[in-house]
Amino acid sequence: MTVNRPDTGRTSSGPEPYEYVIVGGGVHGTCLANYLLAEGGHAQREICLVDLREQLLASFATRARQCGMRTLRSTYVHHIDTEPFSLESFAEGAHREAELVSTENYPNRPTLELFVDHARNVINRRDIGECHFQSKVTGVTRSETGDRLDVQTDSGTLEARRVVLAVGLGSPRTVPxxxxxxxxxxxxxxxxxxxxxxxxxxxxxxxxxxxxxxxxxxxxxxxxxxxxxxxxxxxxxxxxxxxxADPYWINWRHVEQEIHTLPSGSKARLDRIRAARNDxxxxxxxxxxxxxxxxxxxxxxxxxxxxxxxxxxxxxxxxxxxxxxxxxxxxxxATGVGPVPEHPLVEAVAESLSLERGADGFPVLDDRTLAWRRTDGSRSAVSVSGALAEPSVGPFARNIVGARRVAERLLASRTEAASESASSALKGRS
Ligand SMILES: Cc1cc2nc3c(=O)[nH]c(=O)nc-3n(C[C@H](O)[C@H](O)[C@H](O)COP(=O)(O)OP(=O)(O)OC[C@H]3O[C@@H](n4cnc5c(N)ncnc54)[C@H](O)[C@@H]3O)c2cc1C
Missing domain, CATH: 3.50.50.60 (FAD/NAD(P)-binding domain)
Structure with missing residues (x-):
């Protein structure tokens, strides 16, 4: 059964595949969808955000409440929207400035409730909920024609041009x-x-x-x-x-100097990142x-x-x-989570699409486009975000700001691919 447009009450636009199927509607998946809609010029019908939970962001909000978190550790410029001061403006508009908590030698941090309410506001404002398809993704394979990806879910198969895995931190059940x-x-x-x-x-x-x-x-x-x-x-x-981690790791330039100069897929990259993280x-x-x-x-x-x-x-x-x-x-x-490369979907996708894995099983990505490389070195149409992207995005990959860094590279790679195909079309004509 092929479910091109899942029967979830969302707009249907015919038999075209999705431009993006994003697996995971947590902080990363939702932030990526927001960027693709707001800055990538995509319509909701072109993006499918698959998450088994009923509500987007539910995984983050639930975990944060379960561990008694009152305020975020990151500052008010880290959120799922595209404009850095969006959360601050939201707080001012709702007369909730007091929920931007002052921190010694550091910018203000939002309360958990302000962060979540702002994120819900972004989801509503951009109709991101229209992209949400509640299901569990079990695998990704090449379509019969070879130019698309088939995303298998518990409710059928979705067709996509590109897939982004944003499946989170890993399994929490690490029992001694x-x-x-x-x-x-x-x-x-x-x-x-x-x-x-x-x-x-x-x-x-x-x-x-x-x-x-x-x-x-x-x-x-x-x-x-x-x-x-x-x-x-x-x-x-x-x-x-x-x-x-030290905030300078937020900048691509620093990550490029410190991480991208080390061999892709190497243990040296992971060691550098682990040394930089204050876990x-x-x-x-x-x-x-x-x-x-x-x-x-x-x-x-x-x-x-x-x-x-x-x-x-x-x-x-x-x-x-x-x-x-x-x-x-x-x-x-409160002993952390299991390694995200051991997520069953990561194993399944790597296997079915012959994708390369490096030290500790992490995906080997093209640093510039964040496309997961095939074992033959070519770029696949699968990308990753969150903790899985650490070897290319650096110590803040799993954090909120990591989603923004991934969005930037995804959007840039799309523009690059469009200009590559335009120039090869021109060459074909001349
Ligand atoms: C308690 C807590 C506090 C944090 N505080 C901060 C902070 O202050 N600042 C900061 O920058 N970072 C913080 N982080 C780190 C990070 O921002 C969060 O972990 C964030 O939730 C990561 O987003 P994510 O999308 O990668 O994962 P998640 O938010 O966990 O989302 C992953 C989603 O993928 C879905 N999924 C997984 N597998 C499948 C599948 N096969 N099919 C369909 N859906 C699937 C899950 O249902 C889930 O909804 C915190 C983390 C935690 C846990």
Whole structure:
């Protein structure tokens, strides 16, 4: 079954394939769709934004709320719109300037609610919802004619000229060995599990251990400590950094000098990027929140690890690496996500279209156009955005600003392809 125009109530424009099928309607997919509509001159009917969730951006908003995030770590110029000051103007128009929170030695940062409301405003203003097709993409193959891509979804096949994978950060379910054989109903959760509820966790009668040493552990530890007895358990001393990487990594020129000069697909690129990223750190304003919670004796910060757990009728019996134990406990993991190159769709697409993968399985992209290279070195019609694009976009690839960087290259490559085909047509005539 070919679903050229999915039956979702959206405008139909005949049998033409989509110009772009974007897989993933999170921050990246939605931002890319916005750029293609606003600056690429595309109509909604030319773009299909496939996401299994009912609402665009739901994955980000849910995860952020689940981990007790109040404000973004990035500044007010980082959002899904094309104009840098769009979010600031939105805040002023809605008399919500107070939600642009001042930060020492850094521009203001929006509250989570302001960021999400602004994004919804952009989605409505540009009718991006019309591009949304709620389904799960299971594979991408070459069409029978060879000039298009067939995108397989749970609801049929979509035809596209180009496909962008914007599937997010990777699977959240990275459970340490000591938690893998616990029964399903044991009080062990990952802060980004779809069914993790901070409200339910806050009602737990026994002690709560939040495992992790970065911002995604510190924020829920603070929030939960308003309701229950919490220990933040980190393997290392807490590291304080304001941003995810030095802001000069936002600029293409710096990324080109530091990353693109290293061989494509190399481990050296990943090492450089990992050294530049401040992963597992917390910003100073979250450190202050932790200190306040500690002062009120609601929260303990402890250095150590869990070595074993056992389920009991009243919770978990937990043993720590210093030999101490805790009974009747619940454990909330904030231990990051699995590697995004292991996303099943990434594996499937690489295999079916013979696309090249480099160190740690990352796609090998053409740095200039961000097209995923085939194993024969040619450029395919598949691109990637988000964490998957890190080896070409650099340490901020997964962040909001990374989506803007990808959009710029996608739009530029489209213009380049159009002028290449115009000049070959002229040559053909002469
Ligand atoms: C709690 C939190 C706070 C953050 N704060 C900041 C911040 O302040 N500033 C900043 O710049 N960055 C921040 N980030 C990093 C980054 O901006 C976010 O992770 C952002 O959500 C990444 O966008 P994304 O589109 O890559 O992934 P997501 O927003 O997770 O979207 C991926 C989408 O792909 C869909 N998908 C996956 N597979 C398929 C499939 N096979 N078929 C169809 N759909 C599929 C998913 O349903 C999902 O909706 C934060 C991240 C988190 C988790």
């Amino acid at each position: 060995a000591w938690g893998r054989s616990l029964p399903d109903d044991a009080p062990l959760a990952h802060v980004w599990d779809d069914d993790f509820s901070p409200a339910t966790a806050a009602e737990f009668a026994g002690p709560t251990f939040v495992v992790g040493g970065g911002i995604t552990a510190a924020q829920p530890a603070c929030s939960l400590s308003e309701h229950t007895d919490v220990t933040l358990l980190s393997r290392h001393d807490l590291d304080i950094e304001l941003t995810e 597992g750190t917390i910003p100073p304003y979250v450190e202050r929140r932790l200190d306040e919670a500690r002062d009120c004796r609601d929260l303990e910060v402890r250095r150590g690890e869990i070595t074993s757990t056992a389920a009991t009728d009243d919770g978990l019996f937990v043993r720590f690496d210093d030999g101490t134990t805790a009974a009747n406990a619940q454990v909330v993991l």
